[in-house]
Amino acid sequence: MLQTVFFYVFSVILVISALQVILAKNPIHSVLFLILAFVTSSCLWIMLNVEFLALTLILVYVGAVMVLFLFVVMMLDIDIETMRKGFWKNLPLALCLGLVVLAEMVMVLVTKPVVVYQITQTDNSISNSNQLGWMLYTKYSYPVELASVILLLGLVVAVALTLRPSSKNAKYQNIAKQVAVSKTGRIEMVKMQAEKVEVIVDEKVGKDKEVSV
Amino acid sequence: MNISLFAAIPEIFVTGMLVIMLLIDAFIDEKKKAVNTIWAILTLIGGFVLQLYVFIPGKVQLAFNDMFILDAMACGMKLFTYLTGIIVVLYVKRYVDDKQLLKGEFYAIFLFAILGMLVMISANNMLILYVGLELLSLALYGLVAIDRDNVRSTEAAMKFFILGALSSGLLLYGISFIYGATNGHLQLESVYAEIGALMKGHVNNASLVFGVVFVVAGLMFKLGLVPFHMWVPDVYEGSTLAVTTVIGTVTELAAVVFVIRFLVGGLALLGPQWSIMLSVLAFLSLIIGNIVAIAQTNIKRMLGYSAISHMGFIAFGLMTTSVEGLSAVIFYVVTYVLTALAGFGVLLMLSRDKYECEKIDDLKGLNKSHPIYAGILLLVMFSLAGIPPLVGFYAKLKILEALVATGYIRSAIFAVVMSLIGAFFYLRIVKVMYFDEQDSEIIVADNCILGRSALVLNGLALLVLGVVPQQLMVACLRFITG
Numbered sequence: 001m002l003q004t005v006f007f008y009v010f011s012v013i014l015v016i017s018a019l020q021v022i023l024a025k026n027p028i029h030s031v032l033f034l035i036l037a038f039v040t041s042s043c044l045w046i047m048l049n050v051e052f053l054a055l056t057l058i059l060v061y062v063g064a065v066m067v068l069f070l071f072v073v074m075m076l077d078i079d080i081e082t083m084r085k086g087f088w089k090n091l092p093l094a095l096c097l098g099l100v101v102l103a104e105m106v107m108v109l110v111t112k113p114v115v116v117y118q119i120t121q122t123d124n125s126i127s128n129s130n131q132l133g134w135m136l137y138t139k140y141s142y143p144v145e146l147a148s149v150i151l152l153l154g155l156v157v158a159v160a161l162t163l164r165p166s167s168k169n170a171k172y173q174n175i176a177k178q179v180a181v182s183k184t185g186r187i188e189m190v191k192m193q194a195e196k197v198e199v200i201v202d203e204k205v206g207k208d209k210e211v212s213v
Numbered sequence: 214m215n216i217s218l219f220a221a222i223p224e225i226f227v228t229g230m231l232v233i234m235l236l237i238d239a240f241i242d243e244k245k246k247a248v249n250t251i252w253a254i255l256t257l258i259g260g261f262v263l264q265l266y267v268f269i270p271g272k273v274q275l276a277f278n279d280m281f282i283l284d285a286m287a288c289g290m291k292l293f294t295y296l297t298g299i300i301v302v303l304y305v306k307r308y309v310d311d312k313q314l315l316k317g318e319f320y321a322i323f324l325f326a327i328l329g330m331l332v333m334i335s336a337n338n339m340l341i342l343y344v345g346l347e348l349l350s351l352a353l354y355g356l357v358a359i360d361r362d363n364v365r366s367t368e369a370a371m372k373f374f375i376l377g378a379l380s381s382g383l384l385l386y387g388i389s390f391i392y393g394a395t396n397g398h399l400q401l402e403s404v405y406a407e408i409g410a411l412m413k414g415h416v417n418n419a420s421l422v423f424g425v426v427f428v429v430a431g432l433m434f435k436l437g438l439v440p441f442h443m444w445v446p447d448v449y450e451g452s453t454l455a456v457t458t459v460i461g462t463v464t465e466l467a468a469v470v471f472v473i474r475f476l477v478g479g480l481a482l483l484g485p486q487w488s489i490m491l492s493v494l495a496f497l498s499l500i501i502g503n504i505v506a507i508a509q510t511n512i513k514r515m516l517g518y519s520a521i522s523h524m525g526f527i528a529f530g531l532m533t534t535s536v537e538g539l540s541a542v543i544f545y546v547v548t549y550v551l552t553a554l555a556g557f558g559v560l561l562m563l564s565r566d567k568y569e570c571e572k573i574d575d576l577k578g579l580n581k582s583h584p585i586y587a588g589i590l591l592l593v594m595f596s597l598a599g600i601p602p603l604v605g606f607y608a609k610l611k612i613l614e615a616l617v618a619t620g621y622i623r624s625a626i627f628a629v630v631m632s633l634i635g636a637f638f639y640l641r642i643v644k645v646m647y648f649d650e651q652d653s654e655i656i657v658a659d660n661c662i663l664g665r666s667a668l669v670l671n672g673l674a675l676l677v678l679g680v681v682p683q684q685l686m687v688a689c690l691r692f693i694t695g
Binding site for chain 1: 228232235277278280281318321322325328332340341344345347348351352354355358359361419420423426
C-alpha cells in the first residue's frame with residue numbers, strides 16, 4: 001500500500017518535471033527540472049531494489065553531467081525569441097506526428113491482454129552492485145570493452161577538434177622541466193612594509209557606503 | 214559460457230594496431246606523418262589476411278558469450294569492408310595531405326569507424342548492434358567536423374550529430390519495447406524464438422509492433438531513406454571530399470548488414486509489419502532521391518540524393534524477405550559501393566589544395582584533357598544509371614527479379630520508371646564531360662601510382678563484373694544461405 005502511494009507520488013513528480021523540461025521558458029529552469037526528473041526516477045529505481053544504478057544515476061548524471069550542462073547553458077547566451085520563431089509554423093506538422101505516436105502508444109496500452117512478465121527474484125544474499133559487477137565483467141564483457149573503445153574515440157575526437165598544433169597558444173607539458181624545478185625558480189621572497197589597519201577599514205567603510213547609496 | 218576469442222582475432226588486431234597508431238602519432242615528427250597512412254593500410258591488410266585465416270567455411274563461429282558471430286555473411290562483408298577501406302585510404306591519401314587535415318587523427322578516426330563497422334557486421338545481440346553503431350557514428354561525426362575552420366563542415370557535423378543522436382534514441386526506445394515484450398531478450402536468436410512462441414500463443418503483440426516501428430525508423434535513418442534523409446545531402450556536401458568518400462562508400466556495407474541482422478535475424482516473424490513500412494519508405498526515397506537530384510548543381514549533393522534513391526532500391530529488396538531478395542540486396546550494396554568508390558576516386562584525383570572539384574561545371578570538357586578519368590566517370594555514371602553491360606544493371610535486375618518473384622509487380626514497375634528518371638542526371642554528367650567546352654583548366658594533382666592504378670582497376674572492375682557477374686552473385690547467395 002505504502003509502496004503504491006510512493007510510486008504514484010514519484011511518478012507524478014517525474015511526469016510533471018519531464019513536461020516542464022520542454023515547456024519551461026527559461027533554459028536554466030529546464031535543466032533544473034531535468035535534475036528533478038533524474039532524482040525522482042532514481043527514487044523509483046530504489047523502489048525496484050536497484051540501489052547501485054539509482055545511486056549512479058544521481059552521482060553521474062545529477063552530480064557530473066547536469067552540472068556541466070548547467071554551466072554550458074549559463075555560459076551560452078541563448079536568444080529564446082529566435083529559437084521560438086518557427087514554433088507556430090512547425091506546430092501543425094509536429095502536432096500531427098505527436099498525435100500519431102500518442103495514438104500508437106494508447107493502442108499498445110489498451111489492447112488486451114497486455115503482455116506481463118513476472119521478474120524472477122534473484123538471490124538476495126549477494127548485493128546489488130556485486131551482482132552487477134559479475135554480470136558486467138563476465139557475461140557482458142564485450143559491450144563493456146566496446147564502450148571503452150568509444151570513450152577512447154571520444155577522447156581522440158575531442159583532441160582533434162580542439163587542439164591546434166600550429167597556433168602559438170597551444171600549451172605543452174615538459175615533464176623533465178617540471179621535475180627538475182627548484183625552489184628558487186618558483187618562490188621569490190619579498191619584504192613588504194606592514195600597512196596601517198585603520199586606513200583600510202576607513203576606505204572600506206567609505207566604499208561600502210558609496211555602494212549602498 | 215563461451216569465452217573463445219578465436220573468431221574475433223581480426224577485430225582485436227585492428228584495435229591493437231589502432232592504439233599503437235595513436236601512440237606513434239603522439240611521438241612522431243610532423244614531417245614524418247606519412248607513417249600513419251602506411252600504418253592504416255597495414256592494419257587493413259592485416260585484418261583482411263587474419264579474416265581469411267580465422268574463417269572456417271560452412272561453420273558459424275561464436276565468441277564473447279555468443280554476442281559475436283562469424284558466419285558467411287559476416288566474413289564476406291568484413292572482407293569487402295577491409296578491401297574498400299584500403300582503396301579509400303589510397304584515394305584520400307594525397308587529398309588529406311593537400312588539405313592539411315590532421316593526418317594522424319584522420320586515419321585514427323577512420324580506423325575507429327572501420328572497427329565500428331566490423332562490430333556491427335558481426336553482432337549477434339541488439340546491445341552490440343547498438344554499441345557498434347554508436348562507435349561508427351561517433352567516428353563519422355568527428356570525421357565530418359575534422360575540417361574545423363570550414364563553416365559548412367561544422368554545420369554539417371552539427372546537423373549529423375543532432376539528427377544521429379535523435380535516431381539512436383528512437384532505435385533504443387524501440388529496442389527497449391522489444392526487450393520488454395520478449396521477456397528480456399536481446400540476443401537475436403532468442404528474440405526470434407521468443408517472438409515465435411508469442412505468435413503461437415496468440416498473445417497481443419501490440420507492444421512488439423510498437424517497438425518495431427521505432428526500430429525501423431532508427432534503422433532507416435542510418436540508411437538515409439525518405440523521410441529520414443534530411444542529413445544525407447547536407448552531410449555529403451558539407452564534409453570534405455575525403456570524408457564524403459568514407460560516408461558514401463564503406464559505411465553503406467555495414468549499414469545494410471546491420472539492417473539485415475536486425476530485421477531478418479531478430480524480427481523476421483514480424484516481417485509483414487516491417488515490410489509495409491519499408492515499402493512506403495522505398496517508394497518515397499525513389500521519388501525524392503531521383504527527382505530532387507535533377508535540380509542539383511553540386512556533384513557531392515547530387516551523389517547524396519543518388520545514394521538515397523539507391524537505398525530505396527535496397528529497401529525494396531529487403532521488403533521481399535526472400536533469400537533471393539536478400540542476396541540481391543547484398544550484391545546491390547557491394548556493387549554500389551564499388552561504383553560510388555570509383556566516382557569519388559575521380560573527384561578526389563581532380564581536387565587539390567584550395568580547390569574542390571564539386572560543381573558539375575568543373576567537369577566540363579574532362580574528356581579532352583584526361584580521357585582516362587572521363588572514361589572511368591563514364592563507367593560510374595552508366596553503372597549507377599543501370600545501363601548494361603555494367604554491373605549496376607545486374608544489381609538492379611536482381612532486385613527486380615526478386616520483387617517479381619515475390620509478387621510485388623507494381624513495385625518493380627515503379628522502380629524501373631524511377632530509375633529511368635534517375636538516368637537523366639547521371640547522363641548529364643557524361644554529356645558535360647564529353648560534349649561541353651572546357652572553360653577552366655583541369656589539373657590532376659595525384660602523382661601516386663598506387664592510387665591511380667587502384668582507380669583504373671576499380672573502373673575496370675565495374676565493367677568486368679558487369680560482363681561476368683556470376684561469381685559475385687553466387688558468393689552473395691552463399692552469404693545468405695550460409
